[in-house]
Amino acid sequence: MDKLTTPQIEAQLKNLDGWTYDNGSICKSFVFKDFKEAFSVMTHIAFVAEQQNHHPNWENVYNQLTIKLNTHDAGGITQYDFDLANAIEQIVSKG
Numbered sequence: 138m139d140k141l142t143t144p145q146i147e148a149q150l151k152n153l154d155g156w157t158y159d160n161g162s163i164c165k166s167f168v169f170k171d172f173k174e175a176f177s178v179m180t181h182i183a184f185v186a187e188q189q190n191h192h193p194n195w196e197n198v199y200n201q202l203t204i205k206l207n208t209h210d211a212g213g214i215t216q217y218d219f220d221l222a223n224a225i226e227q228i229v230s231k232g
């Protein structure tokens with residue numbers, strides 16, 4: 138999978154509310170009702186990440202979850218990152 142160019146990255150970010158391109162990753166922070174909700178979402182994401190064989194760099198503090206996506210194998214941002222970001226948005230929107 139080839140690395141995306143900055144214009145390609147910016148174009149896809151327009152369709153991903155709240156995601157930004159920062160220091161080589163696409164990133165978004167979420168705030169949930171409580172820890173249980175945050176961890177429940179993380180568990181759902183984990184299974185999708187396994188299905189896609191594409192895994193997040195993430196940090197959870199109580200009800201907060203910060204996700205950073207990049208493709209280690211490519212040393213940059215690829216479509217895999219946007220596919221997972223879109224899947225994450227689907228999961229979070231379903232609650």
Ligand SMILES: C[C@H](O)[C@H](O)[C@H]1CNC2=NC(N)=NC(=O)C2=N1
Binds near residue numbers: 190193206210211
């Ligand atoms: C061996 C395994 O398929 C690779 O390491 C996969 C696993 N998950 C991955 N996740 C991410 N974010 N980037 C990768 O390059 C990647 N590669």
